Amino acid sequence: MSEFKPQIFSGIQPTGNLHLGNYLGALRKFVALQEQMDCIYCVVDMHSLTAQLVHEDLKEQTRAITAAYLASGIDPVKHIVFNQSKVREHAELAWVFNCVARVGWMNRMTQFKDKAGKDRENASLGLLAYPSLMAADILLYRATHVPVGDDQKQHLELTRDIAMKFNLDFEGKIRNSGTGIDITVGDQPVHAFFPMVEPLIEGPAPRVMSLKDGTKKMSKSDPSDLSRINLTDDADTVARKIRKAKTDPDALPSEIEGLKGRAEADNLVGIFAALSDRAKADVLAEFGGQQFSQFKPALADLAVSVLAPITEEMRRLNDDPGHIDAVLKDGGERAGVIAEKTMKDVHEIVGLL
Numbered sequence: 001m002s003e004f005k006p007q008i009f010s011g012i013q014p015t016g017n018l019h020l021g022n023y024l025g026a027l028r029k030f031v032a033l034q035e036q037m038d039c040i041y042c043v044v045d046m047h048s049l050t051a052q053l054v055h056e057d058l059k060e061q062t063r064a065i066t067a068a069y070l071a072s073g074i075d076p077v078k079h080i081v082f083n084q085s086k087v088r089e090h091a092e093l094a095w096v097f098n099c100v101a102r103v104g105w106m107n108r109m110t111q112f113k114d115k116a117g118k119d120r121e122n123a124s125l126g127l128l129a130y131p132s133l134m135a136a137d138i139l140l141y142r143a144t145h146v147p148v149g150d151d152q153k154q155h156l157e158l159t160r161d162i163a164m165k166f167n168l169d170f171e172g173k174i175r176n177s178g179t180g181i182d183i184t185v186g187d188q189p190v191h192a193f194f195p196m197v198e199p200l201i202e203g204p205a206p207r208v209m210s211l212k213d214g215t216k217k218m219s220k221s222d223p224s225d226l227s228r229i230n231l232t233d234d235a236d237t238v239a240r241k242i243r244k245a246k247t248d249p250d251a252l253p254s255e256i257e258g259l260k261g262r263a264e265a266d267n268l269v270g271i272f273a274a275l276s277d278r279a280k281a282d283v284l285a286e287f288g289g290q291q292f293s294q295f296k297p298a299l300a301d302l303a304v305s306v307l308a309p310i311t312e313e314m315r316r317l318n319d320d321p322g323h324i325d326a327v328l329k330d331g332g333e334r335a336g337v338i339a340e341k342t343m344k345d346v347h348e349i350v351g352l353l
């Protein structure tokens with residue numbers, strides 16, 4: 001029994017300034033994984049239309065996310081960096097997946113419920129179908145592993161559901177086309193065209209929370225800029241935001257159990273651990289018993305030491321859009337070769353003439 005070739009795919013949408021949550025939940029993992037597997041990193045510009053249809057600066061935003069990829073240390077020569085709309089097959093496979101996925105599956109997505117709000121009937125069809133396009137992004141490259149933040153877990157489960165239903169619905173045709181691989185899902189043997197993707201979510205800060213409210217995710221769309229650290233913030237701003245971050249009056253505990261019920265403390269310790277590649281227990285062993293007035297300056301120094309070189313390189317790259325465009329063009333061409341092959345097989349399997 002063979003296996004799918006290990007392949008990483010992930011993406012970020014150009015919907016605003018990247019923040020520490022995007023960095024720790026996604027970018028930092030993207031960089032580390034380059035040493036272990038082939039990676040494809042995408043700026044998912046078509047997804048951003050679900051949040052806002054008319055943009056003043058979508059092209060600039062797309063370049064800015066690409067700059068963040070490169071500034072964080074992603075190698076666009078060894079790996080592939082491109083923007084989604086360059087490879088038309090993303091939309092084409094998403095259509096097939098729209099016909100595989102069920103409306104009920106989409107309606108259950110918490111991101112859809114959160115973003116559509118109370119007026120669901122008025123939400124765009126694109127917002128509802130977002131996870132179907134996301135599944136297409138990943139499965140177009142038959143990717144096996146997807147580094148993401150914890151907020152994307154449900155969408156990846158849906159990606160697996162879509163892959164499984166496609167594999168089962170078309171099992172005979174996949175076999176006849178000679179493009180499938182025998183895998184086992186649970187106890188069930190399946191002749192699969194699409195792999196069952198594994199989310200890579202682990203780490204001390206899988207969901208970075210708002211600096212103003214430890215129960216809310218740090219997010220680009222939070223109206224308070226003090227709730228997040230943007231990758232474009234200068235050192236003074238980073239230090240100020242950490243100084244103003246909400247905390248409780250108690251000292252830091254020495255053990256992990258002591259973080260229970262202390263969302264803000266847990267968040268700041270998790271951020272410190274993720275930025276320094278340490279475990280939370282290790283951070284608490286050092287800072288346990290100290291007040292936030294001592295811990296926060298240490299966290300600010302650490303955050304600045306990690307983020308400042310990235311911010312500086314992003315600025316340099318933002319002044320060189322020609323270079324960014326060349327990277328995206330080259331990546332798009334290389335991604336396109338893989339995508340075209342997958343869609344050719346999908347046409348054969350589905351029976352599109």
Ligand code: AQP
Nearest residue numbers: 012013021022025026148149206207208218219220221
């Ligand atoms: N707070 C977070 N903690 C950990 N990971 C996070 N990610 C986002 N927020 C956090 C991860 O970043 C990657 C890219 O996210 P995205 O651009 O696709 O969009 P998003 O999840 O919608 O990001 P935001 O900031 O929350 O945007 P808005 O405010 O527009 O909804 C993903 O891997 C995500 O998990």
